[in-house]
Amino acid sequence: MTAMERRASASLASIFALRMLGLFLVLPVFALEAARYPGGDDPARVGLAMGIYGLTQGLLQIPFGIASDWWGRKPVMLAGLLMFALGSFVAAWAPDLSWLVIGRALQGAGAISAAVTAMLADLTRDEVRTKAMALVGSSIALMFALALVLAPLLAGYIGLHGLFALTGSLALAGMAAVLWWVPPEPLQHADRPRGSLLEVLRDKALLRLDVGVFVLHAVQLAMWVAIPALLVAAGLDKALHWQIYLPAVLASFVVMGLTLFPLEKRGYLRAVFLGAVGLIFLVQLGLLWSLKLASPNLGLLGALLFLFFCGFNVLEATQPSLASRLAPAHARGAALGVYNTLQSLGFFAGGAVGGWITKSQGAQGLFLVCGALMLLWLLVAWSMKAPSRQAGLAASSRPVADAMTAQPVKL
Secondary structure (H helix, E strand, O other), rough: OOOOHHHHHHHHHHHHHHHHHHHHHHHHHHHHHHHHOOOOOOOHHHHHHHHHHHHHHHHHHHHHHOOOHHHOOOHHHHHHHHHHHHHHHHHHOOOOHHHHHHHHHHHOOOOOOHHHHHHHHHHHOHHHHHHHHHHHHHHHHHHHHHHHHHHHHHHHHHHHHHHHHHHHHHHHHHHHHHHOOOOOOOOOOOOOOOOOOHHOOOHHHHHHHHHHHHHHHHHHHHHHHHHHHHHHHHOHHHHHOOOHHHHHHHHHHHHHHHHHHHHHHOHHHHHHHHHHHHHHHHHHHHHHHHHHHOOOOOHHHHHHHHHHHHHHHHHHHHHHHHHHHOHHHHHHHHHHHHHHHHHHHHHHHHHHHHHHHHHHHHHHHHHHHHHHHHHHHHHHHEEEEEEOOOOOOOOOOOOOOOOOOEOOOOO
């Protein structure tokens, strides 16, 4: 990476990290703490307060992405972070569950993921794009693991109100990073065409990635409906689950660094991508097999979670990189808006449907459905081709090349 590419990757990853840390700090304690609010005795309303973030996020990713194509990435990022901060402070002030729902909805309305990833694509060359996206994905995974450790401790001192206030403060810090750390946007030609949603929706290669990101995050969230109970059944207290999650996440980063980047450089990106999808499919089979044991085995569950994070982190790095490279530059925000919308809907579906399947069919039914979804994704993705690398001068006055042509790579 050039110095400018390193600055762009680090600064934009920090924006994701600050925003996601605030979100993740709330999630492990939300259901218990929200039950103490007036109106919190209704589980359906508590569920609405938790899930409405994903709904408003999903609805607004495409408009925010298109807006970033038309008016620039930084203005959209600042507006979204401001909206997220406002929602956080409303939730921190909320005297009852109804206001908490409003605060969560406003948080979700700050849908900046498409603008941030489009900005990262604008400022990096194709040959380092996956590495830049991996930095963003790794920062999110680290924040998830960190939040699992910190959330119970902080909730005991400052409560849910304080956690939301901290979340709003982190969003304001993200705005400062946009203003003073993120590099300037590349200069745009005045006559350059702007994003077209229809153009994006007609692209089969992009739609294949949209299906993939929906399945990946639906499976991820659905798995975590059952995983905590399995760890408890294996003898690990819920307050100590981070002792499994954190080593698995950190070790998977090492594996990703040793495999993904060297193999992509040699032209094996398609093989790595399909291998990661297949690996998560095998994890579902492993989880099914673990249920047939007399009692859950903690070592086996830890190994399966490590393998899951290996596949998940590879896909989290490669999918947005591929989407940004396949999309024409003038519609990159729109393309990533659709991509992030499907990601948010995947979260929503994974939580809602995963809970229903677990209730009606148990963990065995849940892992069967997750395995079937991963197998379906593998079949859909099999015909994919990796885009060729297009030379571009990152963070210069020249915009990154407008189109990417597909070519077969080594398998």
